[in-house]
Amino acid sequence: MNIAIDFGGTNIKIGLVQEGTVMARTSIPAFSQGGLTGRLPDVLASIHELLAQNRYSLSECTGVGIATPGIVDAAGRTILSINAKYADAVGFPFEKWLEEALSLPCILENDARAALIGETTYGVASGETDAVLMTFGTGIGTAALINGQILRGRHHQAGILGGHLATDIHGQACNCGNHGCLEAQAGHWALNNLARRHPGFEHSRLARADALNYMEILEAAKSSDAVADELLKVLISHWAAGIVNLVHAYDPDIVILSGGLMKSKQNIVPLLQEYVHRHAWTPWGQVRFAVAEDPDTSVLLGVSRLLIMEQAKSG
Ligand SMILES: [Zn+2]
Structure with missing residues (x-):
């Protein structure tokens, strides 16, 4: 154990x-x-x-x-x-x-790497050898598996900085030093600023929230709040563009989505999928989508799997 x-x-x-x-x-x-x-x-x-x-x-x-x-x-x-x-x-x-x-x-x-290993070993993408994962937490984490190998890179940062691939080069300053990163445009920590910049924000029910989270925007959009509805469209276009970036960079068969945001997967995943299929250059076919069933478990299972592999190597 x-x-x-x-x-x-x-x-x-x-x-x-x-x-x-x-x-x-x-x-x-x-x-x-x-x-x-x-x-x-x-x-x-x-x-x-x-x-x-x-x-x-x-x-x-x-x-x-x-x-x-x-x-x-x-x-x-x-x-x-x-x-x-x-x-x-x-x-x-x-x-x-x-x-x-x-x-x-x-x-x-x-x-995010641990989650990807967990999901491709025991989870929704079990047995897949070419996969990317995007997880929506405080930031946006990513990881890539190519030909069965988890991507780490010479300086240990390969695959994991998908949240810091730009989706708008004229966009917001990110805490990583870059401008217009996916995270700075549509990550959880960027929501308050994003919403406050939106025209008509003060008339939206979002203006009454102390600190905005994804769920509040989704709920408000469902209740026909026009500002929330427009914000959600903006968020979805950034998230989807971020996924297209991963598809172009790492050539996966499958995209695994994870994190708390996926509690609302029925409202989001079809829209992401539609955008990605329309915009990604994949002459071989269409990338598939899967949603992690239990994001917490996938990370725990992933590190456990790594430990088993490490011990098999040294034992
Ligand atoms: Zn960044």
Whole structure:
């Protein structure tokens, strides 16, 4: 059995995973703006609690798989760069921490890559060898699998910066240094500014919300709020253009969509699919779409899978 930890922007999810099944899981608030190291005592306490509650012992666990946002050096088990959250996680020695705290080895991977590995090993795209994933969280995460190989690249950033491919070069400044990134145009953190710039915003029911999220825009659009309806069209065109960018860059058979936004997949996925099929240059045919059934599980399963692969290699 493996311990899997997913350091998300909002919650830290912890699971006990055995042969592609999450046996038990729990979640604690991330407070990621406050950094990573301050949360580690709570993470350890939650692991011990989860084991005890489910009558497992630490000695049954063979390792720890960790997923985080940001640019991750999987081989070096360190975070190289991270945007806005967990600022103190860069360079943090995960291996040393877990060796001291639990006497267990670990692997580390970017969360979108972990989700893609989880979905193509055990999930909605099981067995697929050429796939991209786009996940809608605080930011927009992506990953690519080509010919069965997860794309990492010389500087560890291949495939994962799809949220920072521009969908409008004259667009908004992004926190990565670029302008008009998909994330800056249509990511969760950009919604407030996007909505406030929209003509007529003050007459929309969105003006009454404290901090906008995707669901509020979707709900308002459903209730015939004209501003929300137009905003949703803008968002969908950016998301779809972002997917076309991934299709052009990585040549997948299948696009996997994930994250909280997919709770409204019936309102969104057909529109994304239609745009992508109309705009992507794919003379071989049409890329297929799949939606992750449980985004939290896919990350936990993905890091567990990586741990198994790593242990098979070294064992
Ligand atoms: Zn950017």
